[in-house]
Amino acid sequence: xxxxxxxxxxxxxxxxxxxxxxxxxxxxxxxxxxxxxxxxxxxxxxxxxxxxxxxxxxxxxxxxxxxxxxxxxxxxxxxxxxxxxxxxxxxxxxxxxxxxxxxxxxxxxxxxxxxxxxxxxxxxxxxxxxxxxxxxxxxxxxxxxxxxxxxxxxxxxxxxxxxxxxxxxxxxxxxxxxxxxxxxxxxxxxxxxxxxxxxxxxxxxxxxxxxxxxxxxxxxxxxxxxxxxxxxxxxxxxxxxxxxxxxxxxxxxxxxxxxxxxxxxxxxx
Ligand code: DGL
Numbered sequence: 441x442x443x444x445x446x447x448x449x450x451x452x453x454x455x456x457x458x459x460x461x462x463x464x465x466x467x468x469x470x471x472x473x474x475x476x477x478x479x480x481x482x483x484x485x486x487x488x489x490x491x492x493x494x495x496x497x498x499x500x501x502x503x504x505x506x507x508x509x510x511x512x513x514x515x516x517x518x519x520x521x522x523x524x525x526x527x528x529x530x531x532x533x534x535x536x537x538x539x540x541x542x543x544x545x546x547x548x549x550x551x552x553x554x555x556x557x558x559x560x561x562x563x564x565x566x567x568x569x570x571x572x573x574x575x576x577x578x579x580x581x582x583x584x585x586x587x588x589x590x591x592x593x594x595x596x597x598x599x600x601x602x603x604x605x606x607x608x609x610x611x612x613x614x615x616x617x618x619x620x621x622x623x624x625x626x627x628x629x630x631x632x633x634x635x636x637x638x639x640x641x642x643x644x645x646x647x648x649x650x651x652x653x654x655x656x657x658x659x660x661x662x663x664x665x666x667x668x669x670x671x672x673x674x675x676x677x678x679x680x681x682x683x684x685x686x687x688x689x690x691x692x693x694x695x696x697x698x699x700x701x702x703x704x705x706x707x708x709x
Contacts, residue, residue: 441466441674442659443502445493448476448594449690450629451508452697454537457652458506458659459679466678468502470707471694474684477590479559479628483515486561490516491524492709494534496682503672504533506659510627510651511559513538514567533669538562540658541625541651542571546579548649553580553620557610557638558627560585568627582621584614586628593630596693603634607641615643624648633697682707 442462444455448471455469470493472478478486490512494505507513513536520534545554556568563585572581588606597603615621624646626632632650639648663670681698683690686706694702 441468441500441502441678441680443467443494443497443500443505444469444508445490445497445505445512446471446507446509446629447478447489447511448473448590448630449633449693449697450590450593450631452694452702453632453650454506454508454629454652454655456698457656461656461660462663463677464675466674466676466680468497468500468680468682470497470682471690472684472709473594473690476594477559477630478509478511478515479561479590480587481561483561483565486511486515487519489709491520494520495528496707496709498529498532500682501674502532503669504535506655507534507536508629508655510538510562510567510629512536514562514565533666535659535662537629537651537655538567538627539571541627541649541654542568543575544654544658545572545623545625545649546576548647549579549623551620551622552576552578553582553618553622555614555617555621555624556581556583556627557586557614557624557631558583559590560587562627568625580618580620582614582617584610584617586610586631589634590628590630593633594693596689598634598637604637604641607634607638611638611641615646622646626650681705684709
């Protein structure tokens with residue numbers, strides 16, 4: 441099975457694209473909705489929660505886990521790959537979503553100036569700036585944290601006026617840093633859920649990049665380069681959704697964002 445982890449709903453936007461491109465595989469999704477958002481937590485706590493989530497996915501049969509969460513990818517991925525996995529699950533694989541996004545960004549920007557919207561933890565880590573510098577040293581990056589968006593999205597208030605006002609404030613904070621920015625990475629998977637609102641408020645000539653389609657293509661490529669792993673994956677098109685909160689609110693928002701009905705199974709981490 442392919443495992444996908446996020447602090448809550450955002451990873452569903454990545455899962456949706458992976459399922460579209462690679463429907464044959466079975467998928468197991470875990471959203472830690474009861475403890476979301478992660479974006480304002482300290483790095484150690486994000487690491488601990490991410491380890492708990494990924495471990496649950498491994499125990500339930502995932503051979504590969506995608507951290508479909510930038511906050512987890514920035515705070516926990518490297519340490520999980522270097523320390524935790526070799527000791528606890530040496531046969532398993534784990535991938536994040538920041539490096540694959542950084543590797544593709546060169547094909548989107550013409551001005552070679554890129555803005556990043558993310559959670560406070562992601563922006564503090566400067567993970568995007570570092571990874572884009574490795575892949576494209578000539579690209580200039582600018583970052584802005586959007587701490588108030590994820591809680592509103594998790595509550596299901598993605599269409600509210602409050603969100604519209606906040607998007608304007610955060611976009612201003614980002615775009616005022618350089619008038620040459622022509623590409624904005626939605627560097628928090630939750631933001632794909634308000635992609636249309638963000639796009640409506642972008643100035644002419646500036647594009648917003650959601651990660652779902654990029655990550656789905658990268659996953660396909662990764663599996664083609666790891667035939668042993670690919671061979672072991674279940675291909676029954678099963679979809680299982682786990683959450684630490686199985687309230688009707690989470691179930692209906694999950695269905696909305698995944699694009700088809702989702703039945704949540706409660707999990708304790
Ligand atoms: N969806 C997550 C991300 O990509 C985390 C949001 C949060 O929990 O603050 O960063």
